[in-house]
Every structure is written in C-alpha cells, then in structure tokens.
Amino acid sequence: MCAFHLGWFLGPGITVQGWNTPNFAKSYDWTKPDIFRDGARRLEQAFFDFLILEDTSAIPYTYGGNMDFYLRHAAMTPKFDPVIVTPYILEATKKLGVATTMTSTFYPPWILARSMATLDHYSNGRMAWNIVTATSDAAAQNFGYDKQFEHDKRYDMADEFVDLVKQLWGAWEPDAVVNNDETFIDPSKVRTVNFEGEYYKSRGPLNVPRSPQGCPLLIAPGGSPRGRKFSGRNAEVVLGSAENIEEMKQYCIDVRSYAVSFGRDPTKVKLMFAVAPVITKSRQEADEYKQNYPKMLEKRMQHALASMSFLSGIDFSKFDLDAPVGEIKTNGMQTILGKFKDPAVTLRQIVTSPPRWPIVGTPEDVAAELIEAMAEVGGDGYLITGHLKPSYLSQIVDELVPALQKRGATRTEYSHDMLRDNVMAF
Ligand SMILES: Cc1cc2nc3c(=O)[nH]c(=O)nc-3n(C[C@H](O)[C@H](O)[C@H](O)COP(=O)(O)O)c2cc1C
Known part of the structure; x- marks a missing residue:
C-alpha cells in the first residue's frame, strides 16, 4: 500500500501558465489547450490521482482600485472556462481524474449537476467537482449582485446546494435505462426531486441518466473554521493549505472531527496538502x-x-x-x-518572509522530507501546486515522483478505472 496520493493543483489558472517566470516559453499559444493536454498525459504517466483546474470568475480590480496590475502582469487573468477545458483533458487521458472548479454561489444547481453528470459519463467516471464559494465582490458583480454574500452564508448556501445536486444525481436509478424493444427508460426508475430549501428550489430530475460514479468526487478547499465544517460535512477530498506541520495536523483534526460530528466515516475524507517543491541539482x-x-x-x-x-x-x-x-x-x-x-x-x-516550510532540495531529499512530514501529519496526500510548464513538470514527474515511488510512497499503477475508487483505495 502506498503512503499517500498525489494530485496537481493548477493554481496559476488555465491560460498563460507562468507568464514572465523563469523558463516560460513565450512562443507557445496559450489560447489553445495543448499545454493542458500534454501536461495531463505526463501526470497520468506518473500516476497522479487527479488534476484540479482552479477558477475565479472576474478580472480583479482591488489592488490600486483598478484592473491595471492584473491585466499588465497576467495575474489571475485571463482565464478560460474550466468546464470547457475539462473534456479536452479527459479526451487526452484514460485514468487521470479531473477536478473542475465551479462556484456554488453563482452556478444554478441544475446546470452544474447536469454538466458534471455529462462529463462523468463521457470520462467513464473520472470527474470531480472542486466546490468553492467565491470570494470577491468583482465576481458577485458579474452575476448581477452589488457585492459578495456574507462569508459564512456562502457556506450555508453551499451546504444546501450540495444536498440538492446530490438529489439530482440520485434521481435516476442505476438500472433506469433498459433499452429493450418496448422501452428505452423505465419511468418507475426516474423520480422528481421537488427540492425546496431556504436558498434553492428545483423540481428535477436531470435529463441525464445516473453517471458512472453516481455522484462526481466532491472536493473542497475551505480553510476558515466555517470552510472546514463545510468540508467535514460534504467533501471526500479536502484541499489544505498550511504553512507547517503543526498547522497541517490541526487541519486534519478539525476536518475529521467535523466529519464525525456529521456521522461520516473520517477515513473517507482524504486530506491533501498544497505544496510547491523546488527541485535542485545539489x-x-x-x-x-x-x-x-x-x-x-x-x-x-x-x-x-x-x-x-x-x-x-x-x-x-x-x-x-x-x-x-x-x-x-x-x-x-x-x-x-x-x-x-x-x-x-x-x-x-x-x-x-520565506515560507515557514521551504521544500527545496534534490529529488531524493525532497522525497524524504515529504514522506516524513506526511507520516507525522497523518494526512492522505499532496497537491503539487504550480504551472504545468514543461520544465517544472519534468522536475516533478521525471525526478521527484520516481524518488517517491522508489520508497514505496506513491502509486506505480492505477488500481481502478474510476476516480473515487482510486482515491479511496488507501
Ligand atoms: C489547494 C486549494 C485550491 C483552491 N482552489 C480555489 C479555486 O479554484 N477557486 C477559488 O475561488 N478558491 C480556491 N481556493 C480557496 C478556497 O476556496 C478558499 O479557502 C475560499 O476562498 C474560502 O476561504 P475561507 O474558507 O478560508 O474563507 C483554493 C484553496 C486551496 C487551499
């Protein structure tokens, strides 16, 4: 059994990966999906469980009170729609999971549930939803609001949103499609949902049959106390960002105890921590x-x-x-x-001030450090966070991952075809 899982978090966004950082190849056409397709294939060769496509839905204008800095430096902008980028990546891979970020605060639940179910079908069960509640007023203003909903209320809304989309995904029985000479779909196996909550209302069902995973893998990154509670209630993979081992340990304790308080099995909540290792030659x-x-x-x-x-x-x-x-x-x-x-x-x-846990070293040293830290924290894996630019990808995939595999820490094969099965395998 491996010690931990690996995921990749495409933190810098889905377009101009690493513009103006060292080794950035200015010549590549960032308006095309090739860098993601190529990168995803490389991650699959290294047996990453999944790739997370981050998202925000605004060009920021906070710093200096205008958009200038963000536009001039390609900072947090531009971004293509991750829901549209996803099938290109799925098409280029066979086993890698893809986690698409969609915000519960602004997406209509029915549309989100339908898109996810469609993608889960087309990928044979490799979809995950990265549930974010969105932070900025700029995003709220793009959806017709004057400002963002209050922080904790966004999570209250998200709890209800998750309940609704789960019901939508579950409204078709697994054997509803019979496809015999008389009947295509058995009407007794598709029911309406008639959901009426405080924030959302939907009749349902979806017009998409139950997908291979039934419900896509649910991922959540909330870091605040309310965010951790949300993760404990809903998430199967939790994305933690912590600056040192002590904070990582606390994160695990918090989320797992919330999971228990909601009657969930805490071993089914996988805690993965964002890291950005720097690989050196000596x-x-x-x-x-x-x-x-x-x-x-x-x-x-x-x-x-x-x-x-x-x-x-x-x-x-x-x-x-x-x-x-x-x-x-x-x-x-x-x-x-x-x-x-x-x-x-x-x-x-x-x-x-430098990171409190600077992960910098030769592949062997970094591998040893990551293994030791995860053993101490008792978490479930790491999310390598960074650009998918070929030079960095190569350091991780060709140098760090083999060093981890050599020590038995990470996968050398996919044990299953579907994403949830792989994530829950250890
Ligand atoms: C690994 C990781 C990935 C994240 N991905 C996104 C993302 O794609 N979009 C987003 O709006 N926020 C993302 N976040 C931020 C969380 O959603 C963030 O915690 C959220 O804005 C609410 O924060 P809070 O619960 O700490 O207040 C990510 C955070 C982490 C640690």
Missing part, C-alpha cells in the same frame, strides 16, 4: 536558493500584494509597507487573516 544549489528567498520575494512583492488584495477584497496598495497592518476584517478569504496575527510585523516583512 544540496548546495538548494542552500543558495533558500538564501535567495528574500530577494526573490522582494521582486514579486507587488504580485503578492495584488493577490492578497484580490483574495481579501482589501486594497493593500494603500498600506505603508514599513508599518504593521493592524487589525483587518474581510468578507473574502478568511485564511488570509492568519498572516496578520503578529501586530509587530510590517507588511513588507509579511510579503517577503
């Missing part, structure tokens, strides 16, 4: 890389501020870089507040 190069962190981060400071602004809805261009930020409140991503816990630390120190 230990000396790793040391040099680590020493260079403050300089690198200083160079990317505006990017970090723009990203924090988008996620929190607070314009960090207005703050004095050399003073502490003070107490802030956000209706956006709550997890971001953790950065400002220490009132003595300046904004510049926050955005230029």
Whole structure:
C-alpha cells in the first residue's frame, strides 16, 4: 500500500501558465489547450490521482482600485472556462481524474449537476467537482449582485446546494435505462426531486441518466473554521493549505472531527496538502536558493500584494509597507487573516518572509522530507501546486515522483478505472 496520493493543483489558472517566470516559453499559444493536454498525459504517466483546474470568475480590480496590475502582469487573468477545458483533458487521458472548479454561489444547481453528470459519463467516471464559494465582490458583480454574500452564508448556501445536486444525481436509478424493444427508460426508475430549501428550489430530475460514479468526487478547499465544517460535512477530498506541520495536523483534526460530528466515516475524507517543491541539482544549489528567498520575494512583492488584495477584497496598495497592518476584517478569504496575527510585523516583512516550510532540495531529499512530514501529519496526500510548464513538470514527474515511488510512497499503477475508487483505495 502506498503512503499517500498525489494530485496537481493548477493554481496559476488555465491560460498563460507562468507568464514572465523563469523558463516560460513565450512562443507557445496559450489560447489553445495543448499545454493542458500534454501536461495531463505526463501526470497520468506518473500516476497522479487527479488534476484540479482552479477558477475565479472576474478580472480583479482591488489592488490600486483598478484592473491595471492584473491585466499588465497576467495575474489571475485571463482565464478560460474550466468546464470547457475539462473534456479536452479527459479526451487526452484514460485514468487521470479531473477536478473542475465551479462556484456554488453563482452556478444554478441544475446546470452544474447536469454538466458534471455529462462529463462523468463521457470520462467513464473520472470527474470531480472542486466546490468553492467565491470570494470577491468583482465576481458577485458579474452575476448581477452589488457585492459578495456574507462569508459564512456562502457556506450555508453551499451546504444546501450540495444536498440538492446530490438529489439530482440520485434521481435516476442505476438500472433506469433498459433499452429493450418496448422501452428505452423505465419511468418507475426516474423520480422528481421537488427540492425546496431556504436558498434553492428545483423540481428535477436531470435529463441525464445516473453517471458512472453516481455522484462526481466532491472536493473542497475551505480553510476558515466555517470552510472546514463545510468540508467535514460534504467533501471526500479536502484541499489544505498550511504553512507547517503543526498547522497541517490541526487541519486534519478539525476536518475529521467535523466529519464525525456529521456521522461520516473520517477515513473517507482524504486530506491533501498544497505544496510547491523546488527541485535542485545539489544540496548546495538548494542552500543558495533558500538564501535567495528574500530577494526573490522582494521582486514579486507587488504580485503578492495584488493577490492578497484580490483574495481579501482589501486594497493593500494603500498600506505603508514599513508599518504593521493592524487589525483587518474581510468578507473574502478568511485564511488570509492568519498572516496578520503578529501586530509587530510590517507588511513588507509579511510579503517577503520565506515560507515557514521551504521544500527545496534534490529529488531524493525532497522525497524524504515529504514522506516524513506526511507520516507525522497523518494526512492522505499532496497537491503539487504550480504551472504545468514543461520544465517544472519534468522536475516533478521525471525526478521527484520516481524518488517517491522508489520508497514505496506513491502509486506505480492505477488500481481502478474510476476516480473515487482510486482515491479511496488507501
Ligand atoms: C489547494 C486549494 C485550491 C483552491 N482552489 C480555489 C479555486 O479554484 N477557486 C477559488 O475561488 N478558491 C480556491 N481556493 C480557496 C478556497 O476556496 C478558499 O479557502 C475560499 O476562498 C474560502 O476561504 P475561507 O474558507 O478560508 O474563507 C483554493 C484553496 C486551496 C487551499
């Protein structure tokens, strides 16, 4: 049995992967899906369980009060629709799962349920839904609202949304399609749903039969206390971002205890943590890389501020870089507040301080470090977070993964055809 699962989180978005970062090939046509198809095939060769296509539905305008920075630097924009990118990736692969991000806050449940069921059919059961509640006012304004719904209410809505789409997916019995000489579908095996909740109402059923997995694999990344509760109630894979081992452990404890409080088996809730390992040729190069962190981060400071602004809805261009930020409140991503816990630390120190767990080293060293950390945390896997640009992909797939496999830590084959079966296999 392997020690843990691997997924890839396409954090930088689904278009201009890594624009203006080292080794970015400016010549490739980012308006075409080839980089994702090629990347997905490589992930499948390395037996990743799934690839997550992230999403947000707005061009941000928080940093500096306009869209300029984001547009000029291809930061969080442009993005193609992950629901449309998904079948290109599924078509290029046979076993890799694909997790498509769709927000419960703005999607009509019936449409989401139908798209997912269709994709699950066409992929023979390899679909997952990455459930996000959306953070920004900019996104809300694209859907006709003046501002975002209140943070915890978004999760209340999402709980109800999940209940409804599960009922829609379950409204066809597995053997409803009989396809004999008299009958195509047995009417006694397809029922209406007649869902009436506080936020959603739908008659149902879908006009798509039950898909191979019945319900696509449910993935959720909420980091705040309310987000963790949502994950404990609904998610089968939880995406954690934690800065060190202690935080990872706490994340596992929180989500698993919420799962138990909802009567769920906590071993069926898989906790996977986002990491972005840097692979070097030697230990000396790793040391040099680590020493260079403050300089690198200083160079990317505006990017970090723009990203924090988008996620929190607070314009960090207005703050004095050399003073502490003070107490802030956000209706956006709550997890971001953790950065400002220490009132003595300046904004510049926050955005230029190296990661608390820098994962930098030779493939062998990084593999050993990841294995040791996961054993201590008791989690279920890692999400490699980054660009699918060929140079980085090659370091992970050709160097790190073989080192993990050699130690028996990760898959050397897919044990099943469908995504949930693979994810729940250990
Ligand atoms: C690995 C990972 C992937 C995520 N993917 C997305 C995404 O695609 N779209 C999105 O809006 N938020 C994404 N998030 C952010 C979460 O949805 C975030 O936790 C959410 O905005 C609410 O945050 P909160 O519960 O901490 O307030 C991701 C977070 C993590 C850790």
